[in-house]
């Protein structure tokens with residue numbers, strides 16, 4: 001495995017992160033997960049825009065601009081001979097003694113690596129079961145930061161209950177899932193939480209809304225309630241790793257007919273056509 005570490009390509013064993021890295025003790029850093037199809041980055045502009053927006057929101061100086069970074073990431077994909085998989089990029093605020101104020105003159109630390117990851121065909125076919133969990137995250141879920149403890153705990157709570165994933169809600173209004181966005185189908189129309197500060201602005205979410213619009217499938221960006229979720233005709237999640245995966249049960253109750261519905265199947269097909 002070849003890693004990108006501070007501008008250089010190295011074997012994993014030679015990547016040296018200090019115990020004084022602010023990512024380590026404060027979770028003071030950002031990340032993004034890109035999809036690689038056919039050896040190429042999927043929707044790189046949307047990912048870079050999100051990375052830049054997150055960096056700006058956290059007053060973190062990107063160590064390299066998006067254009068040159070993209071060139072480096074493409075080289076990383078080539079060096080690892082990756083065709084189908086994911087690419088993880090993490091930037092922490094760098095190494096300095098533990099103290100809250102933003103350190104001066106400290107270089108951010110960038111690490112990137114690739115992982116082989118086939119398309120999740122089984123889950124996309126059969127669907128997943130979800131458990132609803134209170135969303136206890138902070139009020140900047142639109143920033144893709146390393147602080148994922150609420151996501152970790154929600155995911156485990158869902159797994160412990162025999163479900164596959166957690167659907168997060170704030171006082172009964174559904175936001176998103178642990179590592180994906182969620183959409184329901186109501187009267188043939190997509191409904192999904194607006195891209196504000198309470199959810200991650202998913203690249204797959206944006207792509208699906210674009211595909212839906214082109215296909216004449218109506219979509220509304222507004223919060224929907226747990227009741228609306230339970231009564232939805234269909235529900236599915238969108239994300240870099242899950243693509244479009246149907247939700248077939250929520251809290252032990254079937255959604256729609258208990259299997260993927262026609263709108264979900266249509267969007268899966270449109271997405272498959274897009275990635276070729």
Ligand code: PDD
Pocket residue numbers: 033176177178179180181199200201202203204205238239240241
């Ligand atoms: N997660 N919401 C959350 C909380 C996420 O962490 C993610 C992605 C998404 C979907 O965004 P996108 O379509 O851009 O992948 C929504 C990545 C895959 C992760 O943390 O592993």
